[in-house]
Amino acid sequence: MTRPLSFQSTGCVAADTVPNRINLATTNFDLSMVYYYAAGSIQQTRAFEGGRLKVEVVEDGIFPSAANANTTCFLKEAFKTGCSRNVPNGLIGMNMFIVWVWRFHNLIADTLAKLNPSWDDETLFNTARDINIAHFLQIMFYEFYTIILGRENMIKEGIIGCDNGFRDPYDPKVLPGLSTEFGYAARWFHITQDARQRMYDKNNNFIDTVAIINYSLRSQNLAFNKTMEGLAHGIHIQAAAAFDDTVHPDLADLGLGGLQRSFDILTADLSKGRYFGFAPYSQYRDFCTDYTIKHEKFEDLNYLMRPSKIEELQRVYKDLVDVELMAGIWSENLMEGAWVPPTIYCIIVNQLKRSVASNRHWYERPNRPHAFTEAQFHEIRKASLAGLLCAVGDGISEIQPQVFLRIGPGNNKMGCENIPRLDLTAWKDPISDSRY
Ligand code: HEM
DSSP states (O other), X not given: OOOOOBTTTTTSSOTTSOOOBOOOSOSSOSOHHHHOSSTTGGGGTBOSSTTOBOEEEETTEEEEOOSSTTSOOTTSOHHHHOOOTTOOOSSHHHHHHHHHHHHHHHHHHHHHHHHOTTOOHHHHHHHHHHHHHHHHHHHIIXXXXXXXXXXXXXXXXXXXXXXXXXXXXXXXXXXXXXXHHHHHHGGGGGGGOOSXXXXXXXXXXXXXXXXXXXXXXXXXXXXXXXXXXXXXXXXHHSOOOOXXXXXXXXXXXXXXXXXXXXXXXXXXXXXXXXXXXXOOHHHHHHHHTTTSSOOOSGGGGTTTSOHHHHHHHHHHOSSGGGOOHHHHHHHSOOOTTSSSOHHHHHHHHHHHHHHHHTOTTOTTOTTSTTOOOHHHHHHHTTOOHHHHHHHHSTTOSEEOSOTTSOSBTTBOOEEGGGSOOOOGGGGOOTTOOTTO
């Protein structure tokens, strides 16, 4: 079993206390996998020219530069070279997203440089970064999470606004922080992962089906043989696996294809809960119902799961108080109006509310330092994954407007010229023109 870095493992706190995790990503959702988290580290990935990030061109594709040991390890095989600096090298989906966001930064910086010739590298870099982060947050909160958690639910919880205007959710009394449960609970999505990924060329011709686990921790593979293009087309055509209680055998038997003889990710998902010392599942249920429902006996779960699931839990655990968090979540029905079980909903919502309220620089605030103007904010609201893929995706010239949903009536593919995109002229500085 892998062991996450904790205050105990680094010797800061006595080893016999409950592991308290150290999270290397920043507390806010600020693309720290691109802009990095440690003070000064971003300098190694900046080109210091035109506000750009360093890139490398491989077979006509643009990728985060691996020019030397001080940049990224993106095009270096982490396991063979031991390169572990600035590693945007994890699961395939994350690796691809990082490439797109990296490219998008440079696209924004180049456009801003044309609009504002007198802006220096520093201004271009910071403005491009601010736009890129806001664009990402708009996709994450208004496009992705609205599907997962339900748009109405998110409005009700105060996580998103109900119109396109500015809003100010900042509350200085809310402390920033990521709950260990938030990082943990997202493991539930392992059951939604189809481990066979189809690849298509840019004309939608089927190329191949690949075992997706073979691409984990191997970001360099994306750069060759048009892999990125094949996958970019595959992922917006192919559906996720069913959101049920089964998992693809590759995840349960192989885990990290080829890097270990075998690995059962789902067992790790369960046992990490023990390692972190999480409270019993029933206590999370008490918390999630605002202590209005008591969960003391197995029958108290009747409103959450099918009788057969309760029986399964009873076969393994003597008392309800013994049931572990992930085992309980796996057994729950999906919540009405959302695509997650109620306890996952509760943990994610709890985190998102905190993240939004504790962030003084939250992109929707009209009064944050260096806030967007109304015209600029209007452009940010146009952000979508479809727009991002049309801008920087590999060989993508047509796509469905809602990429997180399957192609079908109301969401058919259309030319990229019909997908709304950010118009960066809203960032044209009236005092910066080509005469200076
Ligand atoms: C083929 C696809 C995937 C593979 C091969 C994979 C593999 C893994 C592995 C090996 C771990 C570490 C397990 C451990 O040592 O305890 C892990 C953790 C995790 N995975 Fe996945 N995963 C996949 C898809 C996903 C998806 C789709 C999501 C969510 C959308 C996800 C979310 C997580 C989370 C949140 C963790 C815990 C991370 C942490 O504690 O730092 N994974 N995954």
